Amino acid sequence: MQLFKTFEVIKETVETGLGMYPCDLKLANVMLVNVFSGEIYRSNIYIKNDRIVSIDPDAELQAHRVLDCNGQYAIPGFIDTHMHFETTMLSPEALASVVVPHGSTTLCADLMEIANVAGRPGLEEMLKSIDRLPYRMLVEVSSRVPTAPGLETTGAILDAEAVAEIMTWEESISLGELDPSKILFVMDEYLHKIADTVAKRKIVNGHAIGRLGQELNVYASAGVSDDHECVTIEELLARLRVGMRVLVREGSTERNLDALIKGVLELKIDCENLLFCTDDKHVNEIQEEGHINYNVNRAIELGMEPMQAIRAATINAARHFRLDDEFGSITPGRKADVLLAKDIRDIQPTTVIFEGKVVAENGNLTEECMLG
Numbered sequence: 001m002q003l004f005k006t007f008e009v010i011k012e013t014v015e016t017g018l019g020m021y022p023c024d025l026k027l028a029n030v031m032l033v034n035v036f037s038g039e040i041y042r043s044n045i046y047i048k049n050d051r052i053v054s055i056d057p058d059a060e061l062q063a064h065r066v067l068d069c070n071g072q073y074a075i076p077g078f079i080d081t082h083m084h085f086e087t088t089m090l091s092p093e094a095l096a097s098v099v100v101p102h103g104s105t106t107l108c109a110d111l112m113e114i115a116n117v118a119g120r121p122g123l124e125e126m127l128k129s130i131d132r133l134p135y136r137m138l139v140e141v142s143s144r145v146p147t148a149p150g151l152e153t154t155g156a157i158l159d160a161e162a163v164a165e166i167m168t169w170e171e172s173i174s175l176g177e178l179d180p181s182k183i184l185f186v187m188d189e190y191l192h193k194i195a196d197t198v199a200k201r202k203i204v205n206g207h208a209i210g211r212l213g214q215e216l217n218v219y220a221s222a223g224v225s226d227d228h229e230c231v232t233i234e235e236l237l238a239r240l241r242v243g244m245r246v247l248v249r250e251g252s253t254e255r256n257l258d259a260l261i262k263g264v265l266e267l268k269i270d271c272e273n274l275l276f277c278t279d280d281k282h283v284n285e286i287q288e289e290g291h292i293n294y295n296v297n298r299a300i301e302l303g304m305e306p307m308q309a310i311r312a313a314t315i316n317a318a319r320h321f322r323l324d325d326e327f328g329s330i331t332p333g334r335k336a337d338v339l340l341a342k343d344i345r346d347i348q349p350t351t352v353i354f355e356g357k358v359v360a361e362n363g364n365l366t367e368e369c370m371l372g
């Protein structure tokens with residue numbers, strides 16, 4: 001995976017924008033959902049390799065291929081901010097055929113079970129197997145390998161040193177769901193894991209089931225940035241108050257979106273620090289109702305503005321992981337992850353573009369994409 005811009009990428013993007021080479025793809029006649037400015041307007045999207053070159057409505061750049069989008073909405077690819085790959089019970093390839101047609105192009109995965117069984121080599125194999133697939137997997141490096149030290153026999157241990165080393169990988173974006181007891185009992189090993197993570201300007205994911213008040217303040221003070229375990233609006237508000245973002249979860253075992261979003265709308269809470277995740281969602285339910293697009297559509301159905309719901313699934317998430325200069329919006333220089341959809345209140349992508357390539361159409365992966 002090449003997540004960050006290199007000299008060559010920057011130069012080619014700039015020179016293409018200056019008209020020195022043709023673009024690879026022009027998405028003509030879209031209603032651009034600009035999550036940065038909060039506007040929706042008619043434009044064209046120009047793409048070279050895996051990057052967006054221009055969204056200027058008046059630009060007249062050449063392109064090898066022009067796709068007439070007939071005024072469909074162009075929405076940034078959706079981001080699942082916390083999921084466990086293992087719960088889907090699918091191979092990385094099979095998972096692609098289920099989540100990508102629904103518009104999820106980035107999965108932030110805590111590979112806790114794989115790490116507990118196969119350790120670092122297991123993580124490396126997962127990343128290798130995903131490299132050619134039509135989505136991006138970013139790693140929330142598991143803080144709990146083993147999950148219950150002393151009470152289980154695991155295939156591997158990721159101690160502070162191992163976590164620090166894995167955190168140097170480009171794909172590693174955070175320290176995965178940190179149990180509050182590790183902080184409240186002041187366990188140095190875990191504080192080292194946090195310190196090594198934040199020193200690399202990466203973040204720490206929370207897992208603060210039921211914690212409130214001073215306990216929650218102590219937990220946040222260690223450097224924990226988010227929580228996906230909120231069940232009530234009181235818990236959601238308490239986390240925002242201590243500077244933690246909330247991952248509104250809608251999976252198979254836990255369905256928290258209705259209660260949280262209804263509360264957010266009722267109390268008129270600012271949505272900037274809300275993101276979406278599935279955590280654990282089974283394949284049959286992904287197929288039936290969707291993936292992150294389900295979170296977005298349901299939030300809209302409950303009364304959230306489409307722009308706010310789409311932001312929670314895109315730019316808010318990218319900003320949280322400090323990756324918004326690489327993806328999460330349809331703006332120049334970012335990865336070209338774009339969904340085309342006819343209805344902005346019920347987003348069912350007709351076309352999914354990942355890193356500049358059309359990877360899904362009308363609910364299925366494209367043939368080119370299946371062949372790799």
Ligand SMILES: [Zn+2]
Nearest residue numbers: 082084177279
């Ligand atoms: Zn989880």
